Amino acid sequence: MSLEMVRERKKPVTPALVVGKTIQYGLLFFFLAFFLIPIYVVLVTSLKPLDQVSLQRMWEFLAAIDIANYLLAWEKLGLYIGNSFLLVIPGALLAALLGSLNGYVLSKWKFRGSDLIFTLILFGMFIPYQAILIPLVQTVRELGLYGGIPGLILVHVIYGLPIMTLIFRNYYLAVPDELVEAALMDGSGIFKTYWQIIFPISIPAFIVGIIWEFTSIWNDFLFAVVLTGPDSWPVTVALNNIAGSQIVQWNVQMAAAVLASLPTIIVYIFLGKYFLRGMLAGSLKG
Amino acid sequence: MKSLKRHWPALALLSPSLIVLAVFVYGFIGTNIQISLTDEQGLNADSNFIGFDNYLALLDDPRFHIDVWNTGVFSVAFIGVSLFLGLGLAILLDQKMKAEGFFRSIYLLPMAVSFIVTGVVWRWLMNPAEGSRMSGLNLLFDTLGLDFLVNQWHLTPTWGMLAIALPAVWQMSGYTMALFLAGLRSVPDEVKEAARMDGASELAIYWRIILPMIRPVALSAVVILGHISLKVFDLIIAIAGKQLALDVPAIYMWQTTFDAYNFARGATLATYILISVAVFVIPYLYFTTRKDKV
Numbered sequence: 001m002s003l004e005m006v007r008e009r010k011k012p013v014t015p016a017l018v019v020g021k022t023i024q025y026g027l028l029f030f031f032l033a034f035f036l037i038p039i040y041v042v043l044v045t046s047l048k049p050l051d052q053v054s055l056q057r058m059w060e061f062l063a064a065i066d067i068a069n070y071l072l073a074w075e076k077l078g079l080y081i082g083n084s085f086l087l088v089i090p091g092a093l094l095a096a097l098l099g100s101l102n103g104y105v106l107s108k109w110k111f112r113g114s115d116l117i118f119t120l121i122l123f124g125m126f127i128p129y130q131a132i133l134i135p136l137v138q139t140v141r142e143l144g145l146y147g148g149i150p151g152l153i154l155v156h157v158i159y160g161l162p163i164m165t166l167i168f169r170n171y172y173l174a175v176p177d178e179l180v181e182a183a184l185m186d187g188s189g190i191f192k193t194y195w196q197i198i199f200p201i202s203i204p205a206f207i208v209g210i211i212w213e214f215t216s217i218w219n220d221f222l223f224a225v226v227l228t229g230p231d232s233w234p235v236t237v238a239l240n241n242i243a244g245s246q247i248v249q250w251n252v253q254m255a256a257a258v259l260a261s262l263p264t265i266i267v268y269i270f271l272g273k274y275f276l277r278g279m280l281a282g283s284l285k286g
Numbered sequence: 287m288k289s290l291k292r293h294w295p296a297l298a299l300l301s302p303s304l305i306v307l308a309v310f311v312y313g314f315i316g317t318n319i320q321i322s323l324t325d326e327q328g329l330n331a332d333s334n335f336i337g338f339d340n341y342l343a344l345l346d347d348p349r350f351h352i353d354v355w356n357t358g359v360f361s362v363a364f365i366g367v368s369l370f371l372g373l374g375l376a377i378l379l380d381q382k383m384k385a386e387g388f389f390r391s392i393y394l395l396p397m398a399v400s401f402i403v404t405g406v407v408w409r410w411l412m413n414p415a416e417g418s419r420m421s422g423l424n425l426l427f428d429t430l431g432l433d434f435l436v437n438q439w440h441l442t443p444t445w446g447m448l449a450i451a452l453p454a455v456w457q458m459s460g461y462t463m464a465l466f467l468a469g470l471r472s473v474p475d476e477v478k479e480a481a482r483m484d485g486a487s488e489l490a491i492y493w494r495i496i497l498p499m500i501r502p503v504a505l506s507a508v509v510i511l512g513h514i515s516l517k518v519f520d521l522i523i524a525i526a527g528k529q530l531a532l533d534v535p536a537i538y539m540w541q542t543t544f545d546a547y548n549f550a551r552g553a554t555l556a557t558y559i560l561i562s563v564a565v566f567v568i569p570y571l572y573f574t575t576r577k578d579k580v
Contacts, residue, residue: 035456121307236402
């Protein structure tokens with residue numbers, strides 16, 4: 001393998017090069033193990049029958065596959081996975097749509113002070129949410145939305161706006177201004193131009209934005225634990241409670257952890273490219 | 287697009303978001319600071335202005351001292367190791383390796399799951415039980431003859447937070463790698479070629495030429511990792527629950543506010559967290575957005 005590489009680069013094959021490549025692949029595989037070991041343990045434990053999950057035998061391979069744990073985990077978690085979907089779908093769509101409008105204005109309709117406004121919006125992305133938590137809970141209570149999913153959707157949409165605005169603004173900066181100007185010449189207004197010209201070419205940015213919001217709302221714990229009650233818990237809160245109780249067996253806990261992360265992992269596997277783009281946008285380098 | 291007439295529709299389109307963010311970000315930060323300057327307890331309505339008493343009281347609070355130590359230990363370990371590993375893996379993958387995409391996607395996979403899931407899984411791996419009840423990684427180390435690695439994980443006195451930093455590194459170092467890799471790829475090949483022509487060794491090329499060029503990426507990574515570590519919360523809850531030895535400001539804030547209804551102290555802790563984040567995020571945002579003005 002390494003020899004081919006060397007030939008490609010038209011360099012002489014020296015022992016030093018071969019050793020170097022071997023060390024490099026050795027390191028890559030070592031870290032592969034570091035990242036995969038927890039995943040291996042979760043999967044194996046979650047598929048073992050109860051009599052095989054003793055502490056001493058946790059590293060053993062599967063003797064047989066037992067999906068009973070998953071059925072038990074689903075019984076405990078199904079309702080909350082449903083809640084998470086009810087929360088995540090409207091939350092991600094709304095945040096992306098509003099972010100798209102903001103990004104459109106802040107890239108194509110710049111006015112004096114619009115860059116400052118953009119910076120002020122971005123700050124919302126970096127605040128530790130503890131700093132707004134107490135007034136937030138009071139406000140959500142006053143709005144009558146405390147303890148339910150709609151309140152949590154509202155909160156996620158609001159605090160998702162900064163990153164969504166950033167993703168869409170950076171995307172639209174690459175769109176030629178002439179496109180917008182031509183539409184304006186034809187007499188379209190600001191919103192009609194958005195709807196007819198900008199929105200249809202925004203699909204890649206929407207995929208990036210929606211995936212980002214989907215993942216971060218699905219994985220959120222802080223807002224959920226403070227703003228929802230037992231009927232409206234999303235899956236993170238429910239999973240933490242299952243794991244915290246001494247009654248639930250390890251194999252069921254691991255099956256629950258798999259179920260709780262399956263949706264975001266599926267998104268990652270199939271849309272990894274867009275997932276990565278969203279993550280890189282988070283570093284302001286869109 | 288300069289005429290004033292044209293600005294009004296733009297502002298109108300932007301204003302719902304602006305108003306909401308003005309209230310929910312800046313307004314709430316203001317309210318939170320206001321609460322921190324009073325003696326407000328959740329359930330009684332009247333509270334008095336007491337100035338900075340809450341801030342001073344926390345400085346004498348032994349629990350807050352534990353929090354500061356723990357956050358420090360966690361941040362240094364988490365940020366340091368993530369940066370080192372992230373950069374190392376990025377440079378490694380940048381060596382025209384086969385199956386680069388495969389390695390990269392596995393390294394990044396943990397980013398897709400929540401801190402709660404990571405915590406639940408690592409709690410099972412970092413089981414501190416000893417002797418015949420030994421399990422998890424300790425059991426693996428013991429079986430492999432690596433006894434010296436067997437340890438008490440998060441129950442280790444004083445340094446328990448290092449065991450919390452490990453899963454955090456597991457989760458975030460792939461992300462750090464992705465940031466660095468994007469940075470490395472933005473360095474034009476000609477730069478490297480020119481240096482090679484001059485006879486520079488590969489190591490020297492990275493150390494002297496490429497690393498200085500991707501310094502802004504490193505800064506982004508520090509800011510992102512830093513603001514995660516200063517508000518670390520769910521990972522600890524999922525691994526260890528709420529125990530004093532592993533306390534951090536975010537957990538103290540949560541307990542004192544929502545369990546003990548001491549809103550004033552909760553707001554004060556929240557303000558301390560905010561200040562610790564703001565001192566490096568504000569300059570970062572200022573310089574980054576100023577630079578990318580188009």
